[in-house]
Amino acid sequence: xxxxxxxxxxxxCPWCYLGKRRLEHALDQLGxxxxxxxxxxxxxxxxxxxxxxxxxSVYRARKFGAERSAELDAQMTELGREVGISFAFDRMRRTPxxxxxxxxxxxxxxxxGGGALMEALFRAYFExxxxxGDEAVLLDVADGAGLDRQAALAALNSDELRALIMxxxxxxxxxQISGVPFFIVDQQWAVSGAxxxxxxxxxxxxxxxx
Numbered sequence: 729x730x731x732x733x734x735x736x737x738x739x740x741c742p743w744c745y746l747g748k749r750r751l752e753h754a755l756d757q758l759g760x761x762x763x764x765x766x767x768x769x770x771x772x773x774x775x776x777x778x779x780x781x782x783x784x785s786v787y788r789a790r791k792f793g794a795e796r797s798a799e800l801d802a803q804m805t806e807l808g809r810e811v812g813i814s815f816a817f818d819r820m821r822r823t824p825x826x827x828x829x830x831x832x833x834x835x836x837x838x839x840x841g842g843g844a845l846m847e848a849l850f851r852a853y854f855e856x857x858x859x860x861g862d863e864a865v866l867l868d869v870a871d872g873a874g875l876d877r878q879a880a881l882a883a884l885n886s887d888e889l890r891a892l893i894m895x896x897x898x899x900x901x902x903x904q905i906s907g908v909p910f911f912i913v914d915q916q917w918a919v920s921g922a923x924x925x926x927x928x929x930x931x932x933x934x935x936x937x938x
Contacts, residue, residue: 731764731935736771736900736910737846739829739860742804742815745850747909747922749811754928758936767837768846770830770893771900771908774823781824781861788823811925814855824853824861828884830893832866835883836875848873 733751737744755761788797801817808815829849836845852858852869859865863884870880883889900910911919919931 731760731932732914733764733766734769734912734915735766736769736905736912737908738771738773739826739833739846739849739853740823741773741908742808742854743922744909745813745854746804746807746811747911748846748850749813750922750925751911751928753811753925754932757925757929758932760932760936766843768833768842769900770834770896771905771910772826772830772897773908774825775827775897777823777825779825779861781822781859784820784823808854816855816857819857820853821857822859822861824859826861827890827893828863828866829860831886831889832870832875832880832883834889834892835879835886836870836873839875839879841874845870845873845875 735744735748737748751766752761755764785794788794791797792800801815805815805817833842833845833849836842848869849860852865853860858869860869866884867877867880871877907920909920909922913919913932919928923931
């Protein structure tokens with residue numbers, strides 16, 4: 729039977745990228761990929777980030793300290809290799825404001841292409857080291873993911889879509905979601921964090937057998 733999974737996430741969250749890939753591996757193992765709808769919902773880890781973003785080394789040093797930041801990047805690099813993600817933290821120069829990216833994802837979701845754009849944004853940021861807070865970069869990524877460039881530009885200037893982002897994030901706050909990724913399965917039960925593919929297989933097996 730069809731399955732719907734809603735995911736609150738941010739495009740600068742490496743655990744969200746890892747969680748996406750682990751979920752996909754589980755869906756493949758269970759034969760559920762083709763009948764599962766995954767919708768990506770906004771959650772800004774840094775809603776007060778300056779529009780131009782911050783130099784990543786400065787941001788990470790403030791948040792974790794330089795030494796701890798390097799350790800975390802190394803650990804995530806190893807976890808990424810396990811699921812086919814080539815994290816390139818050494819190429820990442822800025823930690824961006826992600827609101828414009830979320831606006832584009834919302835526009836793509838309305839056209840049925842949210843998943844493709846989400847994947848493209850994750851890859852652009854984490855594997856190619858691109859500044860996905862930059863409007864020109866966002867338009868290029870959207871174009872590559874199959875979103876009409878003019879439609880993407882219109883979306884970036886849409887007050888309605890910005891209001892939608894804020895509304896969905898307010899809903900997340902009301903649900904007391906404080907970290908991502910956060911998965912809601914068929915609007916019935918929730919999973920917090922980047923669970924392993926094995927854990928997902930166990931949790932979703934009843935759906936595969938239904």
